[in-house]
Amino acid sequence: MKKQREEIVRFLVWMRNGSAFCISWFLILWLFYNATHGITWISTESLGKLVVLTVGGVFLFSALFTRIFIKKWSFLSRLSCFMVVISLWECAAFYWLGFFVRTGTWLEWLVFVGFILVLYLVCILIYQQYSRRKGVLYTEALEKYKEKRRMEHGK
Numbered sequence: 001m002k003k004q005r006e007e008i009v010r011f012l013v014w015m016r017n018g019s020a021f022c023i024s025w026f027l028i029l030w031l032f033y034n035a036t037h038g039i040t041w042i043s044t045e046s047l048g049k050l051v052v053l054t055v056g057g058v059f060l061f062s063a064l065f066t067r068i069f070i071k072k073w074s075f076l077s078r079l080s081c082f083m084v085v086i087s088l089w090e091c092a093a094f095y096w097l098g099f100f101v102r103t104g105t106w107l108e109w110l111v112f113v114g115f116i117l118v119l120y121l122v123c124i125l126i127y128q129q130y131s132r133r134k135g136v137l138y139t140e141a142l143e144k145y146k147e148k149r150r151m152e153h154g155k
Contacts, residue, residue, distance in 0.1 A: 019055050057093075064078050
């Protein structure tokens with residue numbers, strides 16, 4: 001029960017922090033885009049869509065990477081599922097916001113999917129490097145512990 005409570009708290013903290021960070025970041029990007037293109041206003045409807053889509057994306061992340069809904073998946077399973085779900089979410093979001101206004105050509109979709117796959121592979125490489133370093137640290141700590149135990153028992 002305590003673990004479940006910790007996961008709920010983690011989920012809520014991630015929702016709060018992620019939503020605040022992402023909404024702020026997207027708003028800054030949007031303001032920069034508007035400033036560079038001479039656009040002087042942002043509609044209330046567009047801001048509402050930004051908030052809904054951002055909170056939805058943060059929810060997907062938080063739901064998949066905490067252990068509230070899915071208890072026993074590995075990190076790579078969670079990452080793979082997240083990449084598929086967030087890609088679909090992004091496509092829907094781009095259509096809703098009006099960035100995508102037609103179905104797109106095969107080449108455009110291929111570029112989009114390629115971009116997502118490159119980001120996915122970068123995430124996996126980062127994870128492998130992180131895991132390798134943690135594995136080395138764990139092995140070193142285990143060897144030190146074994147040596148200490150041998151010394152204590154006179155072997």
